[in-house]
Ligand SMILES: NC(=O)c1ccc[n+]([C@@H]2O[C@H](COP(=O)([O-])OP(=O)(O)OC[C@H]3O[C@@H](n4cnc5c(N)ncnc54)[C@H](O)[C@@H]3O)[C@@H](O)[C@H]2O)c1
């Protein structure tokens with residue numbers, strides 16, 4: 495069956511890095527034909543048309559059509575996967591409340607359009623920032639869709655953590671298992687080495703505690719800002735790569751003996767208030783994310799998880815006060 499994948503912000507830099515990989519089969523697998531639906535604002539539709547011309551010119555065997563629209567109702571009609579990338583960036587002089595409100599104006603209507611028009615098996619990944627809270631806004635505008643289908647991306651943070659640790663220990667990334675990002679996709683996130691394993695042994699025991707606390711955690715948590723500083727633009731190809739990883743694992747399952755990180759609606763596990771879209775250690779089984787249970791959380795980790803979850807609570811309360819959820 496052909497899977498319809500809707501990408502918002504399709505003419506943006508992440509969109510450009512993402513669409514070709516979806517069309518080549520890397521999102522869903524080499525046996526799954528895809529139809530792409532590109533949603534943009536009216537001013538960017540022409541640019542999306544240019545990208546569509548290039549997609550045509552790749553002659554991807556799995557690509558079974560491209561639609562372009564500035565109307566969410568059309569773009570999400572029959573969608574099986576939705577990648578919500580387009581968002582309102584923070585500009586000079588903008589307060590946090592203004593940013594949340596502007597994004598509410600995007601993610602509320604998109605959530606409603608998903609509710610009213612998407613396929614029954616719709617899976618949503620929010621990439622556009624502030625990703626966790628944008629996902630909460632979209633989810634609360636879609637009461638007929640199971641809440642668990644709305645997720646936000648912390649896979650880029652997860653991949654950054656793998657790569658930093660691999661470089662520190664001079665091991666291949668593939669030797670690292672059970673990495674976790676907890677909380678918000680923001681500088682408060684907590685990359686956890688107390689459950690990660692390298693060569694079957696706990697990662698935190700293989701690095702100096704100072705490095706873990708003063709180098710590893712801030713490097714991973716502030717990597718997005720460091721990329722912006724270096725590139726003059728936020729991460730694009732690595733963000734697209736993480737979106738591919740997230741949806742691929744969601745649909746196809748995570749490997750046995752390992753887990754990954756995704757921001758999904760909390761069921762109250764690990765003291766995270768129910769309903770918050772927070773990052774957890776997760777596995778995907780039968781097309782559903784499940785939170786890995788039973789991990790011991792020490793005082794060091796508890797403090798950091800609580801700080802990031804506290805920020806998510808503040809964001810939730812702010813969008814609630816604005817009437818966005
Ligand atoms: N979660 C993560 O790990 C992560 C990583 C990197 C970037 N991001 C975020 O992803 C978002 C996109 O980044 P980018 O570099 O592609 O930005 P970009 O500015 O290059 O592209 C964004 C696109 O979204 C479009 N857009 C704006 N409002 C829209 C709407 N209502 N409907 C459809 N399209 C709309 C714009 O026209 C633009 O083409 C940003 O919010 C960025 O902060 C998240």
Ligand SMILES: O=C(O)C[C@H](O)C(=O)O
Pocket residue numbers: 623650717718719721728729
């Ligand atoms: O767009 C940003 O602010 C940074 C981005 O979320 C990232 O983690 O690279």
